[in-house]
Amino acid sequence: MSxxxxxxxxxxxxxxxxxxxxxxxxxxxxxxxxxxxxxxxxIAYTCxxxxxxxxxxTASVDSVDFMNPVEVGDLLTLSASVNYVGNSSLEIGIKxxxxxxxxxxxxxxxxxxxxxxxxxxxxxxxxxxxxxILEEEPEIKRFIEGKIRKQLKRGHRTEMSxxxxxxxxxxxxxxxxxxxxRLYKL
Ligand SMILES: CC(C)(COP(=O)(O)OP(=O)(O)OC[C@H]1O[C@@H](n2cnc3c(N)ncnc32)[C@H](O)[C@@H]1OP(=O)(O)O)[C@@H](O)C(=O)NCCC(=O)NCCS
Numbered sequence: 001m002s003x004x005x006x007x008x009x010x011x012x013x014x015x016x017x018x019x020x021x022x023x024x025x026x027x028x029x030x031x032x033x034x035x036x037x038x039x040x041x042x043i044a045y046t047c048x049x050x051x052x053x054x055x056x057x058t059a060s061v062d063s064v065d066f067m068n069p070v071e072v073g074d075l076l077t078l079s080a081s082v083n084y085v086g087n088s089s090l091e092i093g094i095k096x097x098x099x100x101x102x103x104x105x106x107x108x109x110x111x112x113x114x115x116x117x118x119x120x121x122x123x124x125x126x127x128x129x130x131x132x133i134l135e136e137e138p139e140i141k142r143f144i145e146g147k148i149r150k151q152l153k154r155g156h157r158t159e160m161s162x163x164x165x166x167x168x169x170x171x172x173x174x175x176x177x178x179x180x181x182r183l184y185k186l
Pocket of ligand 1: 057058059060085086087088089090115117119126
């Protein structure tokens with residue numbers, strides 16, 4: 001893929017609608033979070049693959065905070081856009097809303113960001129993705145935010161690896177006294 005290829009955000013924008021059927025329910029009668037995560041992964045792939053016109057994998061998923069429960073009988077609408085592209089990675093922004101037809105209530109379920117990486121299907125190595133044509137101010141804003149999120153996540157991963165490598169177990173065990181855990185004698 002050459003770096004001179006560019007596509008608009010709109011060309012890969014994706015909407016997925018799914019009725020929440022009884023088989024999606026957990027023991028509490030609400031829809032399983034995992035069902036929603038699976039639909040989010042599906043739309044993230046569809047949106048990324050539409051931009052790339054090729055194979056992609058999910059590299060990471062940002063934290064997903066469920067703000068409202070989803071009920072059986074609700075219509076779930078997921079909307080996805082490419083927010084940011086790097087060399088081989090793409091950030092896909094996903095918004096999920098649920099709609100209760102009977103009550104006429106629409107609720108924002110969650111928003112999350114998936115990082116997808118374009119791969120060569122044979123070598124499984126990351127490949128260059130087309131650039132983004134940013135046509136409106138919100139698209140420019142989302143691109144900048146995606147770029148910042150990528151830098152922050154990279155920094156967090158590096159920092160966490162460093163911390164894990166330097167953990168002093170004896171010292172940290174003493175700090176566990178006020179935590180909600182019970183230690184077996186080591
Ligand atoms: C994601 C994957 C392709 C990255 O491979 P890699 O050899 O580490 O690739 P690189 O270090 O060259 O990074 C390639 C790109 O991925 C991004 N990336 C790699 N790991 C990442 C992570 N954990 N989170 C976010 N982005 C990541 C890099 O920032 C880079 O982006 P850029 O090219 O736009 O700058 C590889 O880890 C993989 O195949 N993972 C399994 C994915 C999968 O199977 N998903 C489905 C799970 S069932």
